[in-house]
Amino acid sequence: MRIDKFLKVSRLLKRRTLAQEACDGGRVKVNGKTVKPSYTVKVNDVVEIGFNSGTVKFKILDVKETVRKEQAENLYQIITE
Numbered sequence: 001m002r003i004d005k006f007l008k009v010s011r012l013l014k015r016r017t018l019a020q021e022a023c024d025g026g027r028v029k030v031n032g033k034t035v036k037p038s039y040t041v042k043v044n045d046v047v048e049i050g051f052n053s054g055t056v057k058f059k060i061l062d063v064k065e066t067v068r069k070e071q072a073e074n075l076y077q078i079i080t081e
Contacts, residue, residue: 001063003028003047004037009064011072012049012056022049046079056081 001009004019007028013019022028023037027050030039041047041060048057058076067075 001041001065002037003030003035003039003041006041006063009067010075011069054081
């Protein structure tokens with residue numbers, strides 16, 4: 001699954017366009033490398049997103065095309081905020 005779609009499905013970012021802009025702006029890193037929106041994520045990848053207020057680092061536990069709102073938190077585990 002593409003990183004921009006994963007960020008939207010997992011509800012870490014509200015819209016896919018925001019995820020694409022974050023990737024294009026160099027604020028999304030996977031395993032320490034800056035990635036484009038088309039990067040394919042895998043289970044156990046460590047993702048870091050830079051926000052104005054700080055960064056969020058998390059590990060991908062599962063990749064699913066669609067998820068209910070209540071189950072979205074099961075897709076990742078936050079390492080640091």
